Amino acid sequence: MIMQIAIIGAGLGGLTLARVLHVHGIDATVYEAEASAAARTQGGQLDIHEIDGQVALAAAGLMEEFRAIIHQGAEATRVLDSSGAVLFDEPDDGTGGRPEVLRGDLRRILVDSLPAETVRWGKKLIGVEPLGDGRHGLTFADGSAAISDLVVGADGAWSKIRPLVSSATPKYVGVTFVETYCYDVDERHPAASAAVGSGAMFAMSPGMGIAAHREAGGVLHAYVEVNRPAEWVDGVSSTDAAAARAYVAAEFAGWATELTSLITAADTAPVARMIHALPNDQRWDRVPGVTLVGDAAHLMPPSGDGANLAMFDGAELGRVIAEYPGDIETALAEYECALFSRSAAVAVEAHETLDRCLGDRAPYGLIELISGGAA
Ligand SMILES: Cc1cc2nc3c(=O)[nH]c(=O)nc-3n(C[C@H](O)[C@H](O)[C@H](O)COP(=O)(O)OP(=O)(O)OC[C@H]3O[C@@H](n4cnc5c(N)ncnc54)[C@H](O)[C@@H]3O)c2cc1C
Structure with missing residues (x-):
């Protein structure tokens, strides 16, 4: 019998998961609340890191498409004081390893890489009911319903799936x-x-x-x-x-x-x-047939990591599902074990980065972080 994998949310985490599953020949359905890919300007430029975002794109087989959307020269970084004086200035010499792309472009290459009908637009999840044996009943705002063997919450900060595994709220x-x-x-x-x-x-x-x-x-x-x-x-x-x-x-x-x-x-x-x-050490006990990726799992202050982590989570979850055919619970246990330690470490850093930007030592703490030395 074919396993019904329902991914809630067509953000970067959910789409990367769907794509990596597809690369491994596994079907999934992505249910997205927005009416279409063009419903909202995705806005914002993201730097895609070598250690996670780019690893995920490689697993998704999309490195060529990724290179085509890089905003060249955008890795330059400068720090100013309130008078406009430049305190730190680092040009983009092409060696930064963190290419910048528009979030909308990234989402587009992921959506375009999936078979038509994988993403169901206009499907806002409003209810999820455990049915036993890891299966869940899903209900949507348009009155439709579906049943999953695995439901993945990739639905961001205010996840409707998170309460199945955790009582934590942002x-x-x-x-x-x-x-x-x-x-x-x-x-x-x-x-x-x-x-x-x-x-x-x-x-x-x-x-x-x-x-x-x-x-x-x-x-x-x-x-x-x-x-x-x-x-x-x-x-x-x-x-x-x-x-x-x-x-x-x-x-x-x-x-x-x-x-x-x-x-x-x-x-x-x-x-x-x-x-x-969410708490830095956000974790949960294994709940059959459900897991989380991205902000749903580990919402943290913006530090340039959230989208990269969401994509990496999606790629890792796709990889382990493919690695354990017919044994989804072993796959989920392995995925979550690595997820918890990975995201706790980055969450601590994210709070530290925010403090370097806005804490008592601003902007010198930030300059230290960027330059890798004392300012
Ligand atoms: C101000 C700001 C700046 C940031 N800058 C950066 C940055 O520079 N670099 C970086 O890496 N990260 C950045 N982040 C973090 C980054 O945006 C998130 O970590 C990332 O988008 C998480 O991806 P995701 O796929 O988990 O969730 P999301 O991107 O939030 O996607 C969730 C998707 O689920 C859908 N959805 C939600 N609820 C439902 C529902 N009930 N039913 C169906 N679909 C639903 C949503 O419409 C959305 O499409 C920033 C965050 C903020 C707030």
């Missing part, structure tokens, strides 16, 4: 990232464009900072990072974009205008992303 870490975009930057935002340079720019100080990436197509994508209580976010949620910009910019009084213009002159309304995390 907690706000006290930091909010406010996202803005500037377009056509060399023409329309030349001062901000020059401040950011060709890659990533971090202007950090204790408790607040502005990070921005130059993305392909003349785009500056900024995360304005602040240590603030949850209530602070209400001021960003204003329907009046100008008021929201002024509210966020007020935090940065006295900062160089080429940096604050990433807020005040942004082409998009500011969007607040409250940063939540």
Whole structure:
């Protein structure tokens, strides 16, 4: 009998799992809440690491497609102070080993590599019921239903599958990232464009900072990072974009205008992303017929690792399922044993990275991290 593998969520983790299973000749169905691949701009540039993201893409047989979407020159990194003075500047000399790609491009090559019908769009999971023997009944918001022999929660921070294995819920870490975009930057935002340079720019100080990436197509994508209580976010949620910009910019009084213009002159309304995390040592006892990948398993503060880890989880889970045909529980036990130690270590580092960016030693702690030495 063919095993019914249901993957909830067509993010990078779920899609990588589906692709690696497909490479091994194993079918799976990915149920995704969004209506189509184009339903939401995926936004954001990701650096794909040699030790995990690229390993996953190799397992997925997609290295050639990956190389074709790399944003050349984008690995440059600089750190500024609040006056705009450059404290650290590392050009992209092609040896960084962390190529930058747009998340949407990465998702597209994964979706395109799967047989049609593998991803079922517009399938928002609203219920999951254990049926015994590791099987689960799945119900979707459109009224449809399915039964799985294995259900994989690849449904991100607010996973509907996680409660099957764990009572842990994400907690706000006290930091909010406010996202803005500037377009056509060399023409329309030349001062901000020059401040950011060709890659990533971090202007950090204790408790607040502005990070921005130059993305392909003349785009500056900024995360304005602040240590603030949850209530602070209400001021960003204003329907009046100008008021929201002024509210966020007020935090940065006295900062160089080429940096604050990433807020005040942004082409998009500011969007607040409250940063939540699961406990660093998040783990669970083996539950038949269910497991998690990516943020569903180990949500942590953004440190440049989350998407890479999600892809690696997906690739590893696909590999062990193929390695133990007919013995899914052994496969899941092996996968989870490695998952728990891997993700706990990265989660600790993620909190440390956030502290280097916004803690008392900012920005020098960050410079130490990037340069691998004392600043
Ligand atoms: C501000 C910010 C910046 C970040 N920057 C980086 C970075 O530079 N580099 C990096 O590596 N990581 C970064 N991350 C982390 C990264 O975005 C995540 O770790 C990664 O996206 C996790 O992938 P995933 O596949 O587990 O989940 P997700 O990307 O969240 O995908 C989950 C999918 O499941 C779907 N879904 C959710 N609920 C349901 C449901 N009920 N039914 C069906 N489908 C559902 C969603 O629509 C989505 O498509 C950042 C995170 C944040 C918040």
